[in-house]
Amino acid sequence: MQSNSQASVIISTYNQPEWLALVLYSYSIQTENNFEIIIADDGSDERTKAVIDKCSSETELKITHVWHEDNGFQKTKILNKAIVASDSDYLIFTDGDCIARQDFVETHLRLRRPNCALSGGYFKLVASISNAITKTIISTQKCFDKDWLIAEGQPKSFKFNKLTKSKSKANILNKITPTKATFDGMNVSCFKSDILAVNGFDERMQYGGEDREVGERMMNNGVKFIQVRYSTICVHLHHERPYKNEEARALNEQIRKETKQKKVTYTSFGIKKE
Secondary structure, X not given: OOOOXXXXXXXXXXXXXXXXXXXXXXXXXXXXXXXXXXXXXXOOOHHHHHHHHHHXXXXXXXXXXXXXXXXXXXXXXXXXXXXXXXXOOEEEEEXXXXXXXXXHHHHHHHHOOOOEEXXXXXXXXXXXXXXXXXXXXXXXXXXXXXXXXXXXXXXXXXXXXXXXXXXXXXXXXXXXXXXXXXXOOOEEEEEHHHHHOOOOOOOOOOOOOHHHXXXXXXXHOOOEEEEOOOOOOEEEOOOOOOOOOXXXXXXXXXXXXXXXXXXXXXXXXXXXXX
16 A cells, blocks of 8 residues: 655654653644654653644644553664554654754655665754743744854854755755764654665664664665755754663674674564564
């Protein structure tokens, strides 16, 4: 069955209902509206479901809530379930703490290329601004406005270029940035067939770099990653990181090392189980 949606936006979340409400609102005012949203929910409580139900009833968004029981960090598992649940041939991955600029979906679709993935970035908001964001601020797009952000206390830095509205400036900055194009789950898109070809995310992966590894397998499989960090714009709400788990990090690094050294293109621990 052919999907009617141009894209599936896969948003990962875990117990951040207030932020998810703001993020979903940012998708309800996109310039391109022919897309669906899949919430990849790693075991949130009822509050998240309530936010999704409310948003579904108040907006035109097509939202599918993919959930499993909370059993520790299983983000890769829920992302694989979300990929399977998606209904279009183009996937945009982001997080439930990243507010999308109005042209976010449109830009991902405009820049997509066969056999390529788009690697976006994000602009980190300081805590005081993150806590002050409202639907009104999103609807006026002030949270993407350099002057407004500086007036509200965001420190000045080169990173404000990540909020540029100029396509030509964005193109130049995308070309000259030293940052490598990788699979960063906050802002990345690819054809569904390309991520299915490598069997999705490796479900052994824990917190830290878990998204990079699927991108490394895709690269090994011939997918080219294109840098679009100055074009596909989202702002990241400030939060403390969960305590980084050294054991998990070591496991992830071991898996990634093997993927790189052996030029692995397929995981046996992905969507299809061996």
